Amino acid sequence: MAAGQLFPNNVISVEEVKAGIEKALKLSEKWGAAEAEIVWSIGESTAIQFKKDVIETAKRSTNAGYGIRAVVNGAVGFAGTNIMSNLEETMKTAIDSAKVMEADPSFKSFPEKCGGYKPVGGVFDEKIVEMSLGECIGCAADMISGVKEIKNMIPTSGGFSRSVSYFLIMNTNGLAGEKRETTVSGFADVTTESGDVSTAYDYAISKKKELDFTAIGKNAAELAKKSLKGISAGAGKMPVIFHPFSFSDILENTLASAVDADNVQKGRSGLAGRIGEEIANPDLSVIDDGTLEEGIASGPFDDEGVPTRKTPVIRRGVLSSYLYDSYTAGKDGVKSTGNGYRHSYAAAPSVDLSNFIIEYPQSDIIAETKKGIYIHTIIGAHTANEISGDFSVEGRNAFLIEHGGLTKPVKSVMISGNVFEMLKNIDGAGKDVRNVGGVVTPSVRISEMSVIGE
C-alpha cells in the first residue's frame, strides 16, 4: 500500500517517513521517554461548491503531518507538526512537556503490538481515488439539477467533496499499522425561488463512489416544498417522531458523551455507575461497531492502533458498556473498545463514537400514529446539557401527524425533553434506516414529549 499510488501528486515517500519514524522512536528512549508513539497522516481532497445554481469554486487540498505522544513517569506529552523536517524536534517537545507533568499512575501503556489487523470491507474505493475534476463537477451539477426538478425551488449553497486518506501509526511497543480510506459526500441547501420562504437541506456521505447526487438535491427541494405555509402546532404533550437527522443530532450531543468512559470516570456522565441497569425500553439496543462494512467510521483499528470491534452499549434496554480508548481502559482495568480517535494528526486521541447503530423493531410508525408531530431536523442540539441530558431545541421541517399521515407543515416548534427519558419512552421505529455521519438509525417515535408551537 504505497501512499505514492494514492497521492500521485505527492513526492513524499512513505518508506522514508517510516524510516524517519523508527529513528525518532529510538531517539525518544535516549531522550528519556519510557514510551513514545508517532502517527503520520496524509490526505488529499477535492471540493466543488455551488452558490445558488452556479458552480463557483473548485478546491484541492493536501494535508499531512505528525502527531507525537511521549511518556515520562506515566505522564503523556503531546506535540504535532506539519513541517516534515521537524519530526525529531517535535519528539523533543513532546518529551519536554511530559517531563513537566506529574506522574500518572492511571496510565498503563500505549497499545501492544497486534498480531494482525482484520481488514474492513467497503471503506476504500479505487474509483474515488481516480475521480477527475470533471467528474467531481458533474456530481455537483447533478445536485443542482435534482433541486430544479421541483418547481420554484433553487439551491442556496451546497457542494460535493471527495477525499482520500492514509494513516500510519507506530509506537515503541512495536505496534505498527497503516490504513487508508476514501469518502465522497454531497450537501444541498435549498429555498423557494419566489413567494413564501421555505428552506431545507439534505446530505449524504459514503465510502464508495456510488451515491445518488441528484436525489440529494431533489430530496431537499421536496422537503422545502412540503414545508411551505406552516401552521402553529399549539402547545402540549404529544407523541413525537424524529427523522434520523434530528434523532442522530440529539444522540450525538447527549448520549454520546454519557457513554464516553472519560466523562464517566470524571463524574460527568448521567450514566456513571449504572452498568447493568435498565435505562431504555427493553426493545432498544445500541451498538458501537468500528468493523461495520462500508461504515463511515470503520477501519481495521482506531487511531491508537487498537483493533476495532463491536461493542453493545445498550443491550435490550440494559446499559452494558461504556466506550474506551487505551488510557480510560487502563484506568478501569478493562480492554480498550477501540474508540480512541483523533480529529487530526495535530490532536491527541480521545474517546469518540465509531459507527453508532440504533436497533429497534421496525414498523410503519407514521401510519400507526393518530396524532403527533414529525420533526425532520432540529437546530440547537449542541446547546443540550450533556450531563443531565436535558435539551430544548427548535424543530425544523416539522409536520403534524393526523390519523396516520403527515398532514400539515408546522412552523417554528420547540421540543423540550431529556435524552434518558426519551430512551425509556421510545415506542416505535420506522423502516427508514439511514446513516447520518456514523449514526445509523431509523426514524424513532417517543410516546410523549413537550411541544411548544409559536
Add this chain to the structure above:
Amino acid sequence: MDQVQYYDVNQIEGRSMAIILDNGKLETISRNNTKGAGIRALCGGSWGYTSVDGDADLEAGIKNASELAVSMNRSTPKEKIGLGAAAKRKNGDMPVIKINPEDIRTEDKVELLREIENFAKAKGIKSTRVSYSETILSTKYFNSEGNEKEYQTVKSGFSISAVAADGGNYQAGRESRFDIAGYEIFEKNDPYALAREAANAALELLKAKTPKGGAFPVVLDPELAGVFTHEAVGHASEADLVLQGDSVLAEKLGKQIASPKITVIDDPTLHEYGFYPFDAEGILSEKTVLIKDGVLNSYLHSRETAGIFGGESGNARAQGYAMPVVRMSNTYIDKGDASFEEILEDIKDGIYLTGSRGGQVNTGEGVFQFNAEKGYLIKNGEITDLVRDVSLSGQTLDILNQIRMVGKDVKLHAGHCGKAGQTVPVTDGAPHISISKATVGGS
C-alpha cells in the same frame, strides 16, 4: 478567455500550546507548530483554490489553483466576477502585547491554573476543569495586484468549568475569557473570581426550577443579547448569504428593520478577540455600521460581494489558510440610554435571561434558537426566582421590532464562530435589552 485575472496567497505560520487541568490532574500539555499556504485564483466566474501543509512551493500552488479555475470556467462558463476595489483607508494601531506568553515557563502556567482550579472547588462541586491556550500566528499576504502585507498576533485565553451534582441532577457553570493579548490576560481578568462564579452558577442551577414555556416579555443580559446580535443579525448581514438567497435581510437595505433604538456595529479594528489589521484579501479593516437607528445600513463584504453590491470590503476571513469567507469580527449593539433598573421597571413581569450555552439560526427564514445559561423570573419589576433550561426562540425581524429598551452597559464577550466548516475568533456583545414578547422554552 481562459486567462486567470487574479490570484492571491495567504501564508500562515503558527505556534500554539494548550494546557488542561481536569479534576486537579494535569491532563494535557500539547504543542503544535504548523505552517502552510492557501492560494486562490480567479478565472472568469470561477475560483480555484489549493492549500498545502508544511513548506509550500508557492509557484506550484499558484499554477495549481490557476489550472483549477481555468478548467472550472471551461466546463461551467458563467458571468465574470468583478472584484471590488480596496477602499482608501489608513493603517490602524496594532494591539500591544505586554507579556509574551512564551516567556513564561510552562511550570508557572500550570501552577497558576492549579490555583484557579482551587477557587472552583467549592462545596458541592463534583468536578472541575481549567484550560489555557496561547497562539502566536504570523500571516503573510500577497496578490497579483502587487498588494503585499504581513502581521503577527498573539492570542490567549482560558476557560473554567465546574459541575455540581445532586442525585441525577447535574448542572454546569462555565466562564471563559479569550483575548488578543499575551499572558496579561490574567491581569485584565480576575481568574479566581471567575472560577468562583462558575462554581456558584452550577450550585445555584441545582436548585433552580424549569419554567413553564410560552410567550413572555424578556430582558436579555449583554452576553445573551450579544449572541442574538451575532447569530440572528450578524450572519444575516453577511453579503454572501444575502446573495445566495439565504438571508432574511435581502432587499432590506435602507429600510427600517428594527426598533429605532437599535444600532448594530461590526468593528475589526477594536483590540478585541475578533481583531485583524487587514482581512484575508489584504484589505485594511474598518468599522461597518450594519443597522443605524433601526435602518439596515450595510452588509458585510468580501471583494467579490462588494463588487456586486457596490459596498466596501474588509470582512473576508479564513481559519488558517482555508478559503476566505465573509465573516464578522467584533459585533455589537451600540449603547442606548436606559439603566438596568429602568428596563426592569418597564417590563414589570417577565423573564430575565442571562449567559449563553450557544444558539443556532436559520438565516434564510430568519428563525433562531438560543439557550440561556440561566434565567430569573421578573415580578413587578424585581428579579426573583432562578430558573434553568430556558431557551429563547423566534423570528429575527419580529424580535428586532419588539425591542423596547436598550441599556447603556455594552459588554463584549469573546468566542469562536463557525461557518463553512471554518472557525474564527470573534466577540459579540450588547447592553441589556428588553423585548416585548418572545418565545421561551421550558418544560
